[in-house]
Amino acid sequence: MSDWAAKRFWKSTAAVETEGGYKIELDGRPVKTPAKVLLVLPTAEMAAAVASEWDAQVDLIDPLTMPVTRGANAAVDKVSVQKDEVVEMLAAYGDSDLLCYRAVGPEELIARQADVWDPLLSWAKTRFDVTLTSAEGVTHVPQNPENLARLHAELDRMTPYQIAAAHDLISLSGSLIIALAVIDGFLSAEQGWDVSRVDENWQFEQWGEDEDARALESIKRQAFHDAAKFYKMAAT
Known part of the structure; x- marks a missing residue:
């Protein structure tokens, strides 16, 4: 999570269907995990929750307020590889x-x-x-x-x-x-x-x-x- 930008840099947040699930786009750019892997969520409900967490960031990005994003990152970067x-x-x-x-x-x-x-x-x-x-x-x-x-x-x-x-x-x-x-x-x-x-x-x-x-x-x-x-x- 330390690789995240410190401040909000986007205006629009969207959950977009993609191959294998859903991705989150910030001003059209896909969100990636801390390991720089495209974050693909398995369900529409999870994608909506992650998008909501990103959209709720006002000034500084606070990972502690983003439990669904953190869980998804762990699934991709840690669990899936081992x-x-x-x-x-x-x-x-x-x-x-x-x-x-x-x-x-x-x-x-x-x-x-x-x-x-x-x-x-x-x-x-x-x-x-x-x-x-x-x-x-x-x-x-x-x-x-x-x-x-x-x-x-x-x-x-x-x-x-x-x-x-x-x-x-x-x-x-x-x-x-x-x-x-x-x-x-x-x-x-x-x-x-x-x-x-x-x-x-x-x-x-x-x-x-x-x-x-x-x-x-x-x-x-x-x-x-x-x-x-x-x-x-x-x-x-």
């Missing part, structure tokens, strides 16, 4: 999924984790025929390779744009299962985020809220929501 490696990295979360590491105490936290996380593991069993093993503490518990292979296959069938969204959903939540539940529509984005924050919310309840921690959480929550929206745009 899809196998990215899928492998994301699939590895299944072997250390947040939902599988449970507190050793107190009882209220143990019960809360079970109440919120067990239904998701049951859903994964029904939806993907995947049974993940849970354990107390943080010591790594290896999962069945056959289960991991099924989760890997779910990621591998996604397009680079979908994988770019899945990357953020997984890394922000710490859970491949939560991400897949949001992608599949079993959880809303807000529900998925809340499910991933059981431990943190417990700590806030016990020790009080930390202003800096809450501010960081707000940023991450928004990024999680943005990723969920991006996935839907990519799949339209």
